[in-house]
Amino acid sequence: MFSQAPAFWSKPDWRVAALSPVALVYGAVARRRLVTAARRQVELPVLCVGNFTVGGSGKTPVVIALALEAGRMGLKPGILSRGHGGRARKPLLVEPERDGAELVGDEPLLLARHAPVAVTPDRTAGARLLEEQGCDFVIMDDGFQSAHIHMDFALLVVDAAHGVGNGRVLPAGPLRAQIVDQLRYADAVLRLGDGHAADEVVRAASRAGRPVYDAALAPRTPDRFAGKRVLAFAGIGHPEKFFVTLRGIGADIVEARSFPDHHAFKEEEIRDLLTTARDQGLALVTTSKDAVRLGEGPASVEIRQVLEVVEVEVDFASSETPRRIISQTLEAWRRRKSSL
Template structure:
């Protein structure tokens, strides 16, 4: 992680001073974001709807809050109920194609992006990537989808939506409450009042009132070459290297420590490349990484002996309150 990124994170979440240049740019960001949203509201910029229900999962802050695990949970719930869901994504970290591309399991992460590949692997539902999510949604509907789930599309107003879900990190919340780049916020916290559901990921003091709790859990590790599977607790005999290129790496490190592991931390930028040295450390200790990192390391000979730690989302009350709201709003049968 660069010094600039580290300074910003300290300012956003740890009470550190905001760099002068970040404070100077904050008003410009506020103005551009407000003008862009107003342009869609007034019809100056064109938006559209694919003709099937659209569920958007997003957050108010830059970086991850647990959107992808929630998207996987929701897609699986919809599929269990006999729906034909599809996921649409920009495919950040990949090629972000200008025309819709249906992701294939054989796609390299440089084409499809790590998160779309992970969703495809975990759910088997069609996944479409395109920098224009409306185009991706229309392609998915033409391909047979009867409900669209958009991962990280809250601020993509070109795609009109029927149901909005905001994910909040229970530990970090909204940081210092300031807009980018002086703070982590893409939009004002008041935006929560206009969404259909708020899901709070993890345990911590920053869950908005009325939000639905979600936890991420994992108890096993799978070697990237597919040759072995081990209980996480079996790594507790000595130190391990932990690699996390996600929005909040500390969440992954805490998960490992909760299993009794001694963790040597290797935080990376969200979607960041894993350095070769981190895959084959000189001390020969095991390397554990998130599923997103594992997607980016697919096919790497150096990563073959590293371990992926899959996690799954569990929602409060089995997610029944969220599914009930969806059923009411979208006329979807409950899973």
């Protein structure tokens, strides 16, 4: 619906009132979908990692962290993704060396570095494909509100710095459904990062009896950016989060450029980035998601030779949190299987 969050989603604006009648209808439809969805049973345990809102909340590194922990627990995890931004319509097992972001989306390419990834709008077919690959545990990236598949455990991620914006439902705000409606079908909440914007969600989760876990995103190699003069660019849900991270590890951002979420970079845009950085003596720095969307043209090949990517990982406040979430997913799956 929106490639970038409208400004009125985070501050008072007349458009919020104007869109409220439409949001009321959207919220009622979203509530009905959550209540009446015929979620199909699949053979494998399913852990869903979703969020309350449209836009970025940090789900991708959370999915990666949970997949790595599942592997350490002796499981063979597979990741289920819709492949947002890609054009694949039939179930497809992602092969990073073969597939590009234009086919499977940017996030699946990153996820496929850590576990098998099936991309398809049909989550049931995707789960079967992962099972055929020998996976015994499914982590579903997104799909909490809409995927027609049974979830044994649903973890909703919320950005501590941005929260849920103005707290209104689409299109008056960023919420996919009312918070109370979403919490009714969630098993836990993960507050990611620093800030108090998510306090309302945390209080609502507490009232609903849902546990709230805390974590932060941490750059893997922060020292190499300290003192470096950079041209930073990002096309993610909240580009400013990336710029704040860079400044936090000591980078001198001389120029910052924001693009829409999941932006497919054009050759002329890439050439302009190269020229500007060269003329000003700046290092080009971006996110891992943006790096996989640079295409295959001459400028794309050139920028990859000089581009520096900030890789991040999830640092959980309690190291036991990922194992606890996976264990609870397995327990719910066993109960489900025994009741059939």
